[in-house]
Amino acid sequence: MDKNIPGKKKYFLVLALTIAAALVLLYFGLNSGDNGKGIQPVPDKMVQVEPDAEIQGGVHVATGLVADEGLNQVIANCTGCHSSQLIIQNRASREGWIEVIRWMQRTQNLWDLGENEEIIVSYLSQNYAPVWKGRRAPLTDIKWYELKE
Amino acid sequence: MKKEQLQKQSGRRKFLKNTARGALAAWFGTDIVFASAMPEGYVPLAFQRQDPAEPFGKHRDMIVLNERPWNIESPAHLLDDKVTPADKMFVRNNGLIPEDIDADNWSLTVDGESVVQKKTFTLQELKTRFKTYTYQLTLECGGNGRGEYFPPTEGNQWNVGAVSCARWTGIRVRDLLNEVGIRDNAVYIGYHGADSHLSRDPEKEPISRGVPMAKALEDETLLAFQMNGEDIPLAHGYPLRLIASGYPASVSGKWLNRLSVRDRVHDGAKMEAPSYRVPCEPVEPGAEVAPEDMCIIESMPVKSLITFPASGALLKGRNTVNIRGHAWAGELRVAKMSFSIDFGATWHPCKLTPPVNKFAWQHFEADVSFPKKGYYEIWAMATDSQGHSQPMLTPGWNPKGYLNNACHRIAVKVV
16 A cells, blocks of 8 residues: 555654654553553553554564454454564464454453454454465475585 | 673663664665664664664674573574584573562572472572582473474474583582472472563562472582683673573573472472473374373473574585584483485484583584585484484474474585
């Protein structure tokens, strides 16, 4: 979407994103300085998201998450405790994602997701579904270089 | 720590200055003019998170799997050193790294149902009252290789580099427990550290695991305060950690401030199923396994890595290469090391060194020659002292994707 945005509009987009990101940074900065004492674990640590934050090539730039329905719910409910990278590197079926959520609710202080659970589970199982790779996949992403030694 | 923190800050500023413009160019396409709209010193989150040098001084080629909690692995070729240096050592965290550590006032309390009397030692007392030992000890994450399992299993998708073998200096846990006095009913030790739960709930520990008494009392099970002759780096447990090599590295707790001698199997965080457990009996891929049918992982399996050359080597005008790497076998020794260039149809021996001490990885090398031009994979297979070899496919699937010790392989092209 960004490529055709006129310069001025893009400028404001950058500015808005900057402010949003700065708020997030400030938020975590304050939290991390607290050394874990006296902070209520839930639910005020839900991350506030800018709904129109920058999307490039179908990916939410600040988190790397796929831009799809449910993105904001995922950012708000998941990335308060762990980075989006933990989501992005995992793949699971619908049942698998539900099991992960239940485990986090049992042991990691994840709250009841209420009506957001269905939205989040649909988002995860559609965008981060297992890809068949069998018992041993071919080597991929080989970076060829001339061996001099 | 004050001085170090300042240096860290200053390094960070330099990093921001050097990379912000380039990062922005990549981020927004090629239009760098928008960089002027950014406040000075601001780096977009998406870029900021990818540099493993920040904040741990890691090598730039280290791979960040997760920045909260921090989980960073080494590509195989970075592990070429015989003794793993700090900048190439993987980082595995279940929680948040403690801040503002005060080593001068650090203490360790030994408690639990099976101590004669609860006792607290200052770090200085630990360092001076007991004999110190130095061993080179392999630490491998139980989930190393998880990324290769199918169906996929949840957690950090480690490739092969969640393993290290540094020199650790500290006191024997056995000597400490002898000083405190333990009862006959002792079953397990469990550690407690200063890291915080991801949710920042002060009532919860991110991880609190341990080992059976027999393992705790081994010569090489240490309370370590030095790594490679220096204070342990913060990410690796400064100022005090447990090292129990041969088991999943999660038993080697970091930032240790309490050690409990238990009259039962320790029941701290991540001792419970499914964490660091595998099915007691083998299951089919994708199976659901009841918690009571999951058993705690003890010894890690036999494994090896080719650390030279890096995968992707093009051999121009020659058809030979000398390969080298390391092999280890949990609590056992590696007895034999082989390589194959034909996907396991034929195997050839490598030269293998003995370990410098128990639990240290062993080194191998071999001259490999290729019959004609083309694409090859060099596969490495270690065999332990009980005759178990690394499988060529992923081993038995388990719900959390532990213990993948499939043969390491690198790509080579003779052109």
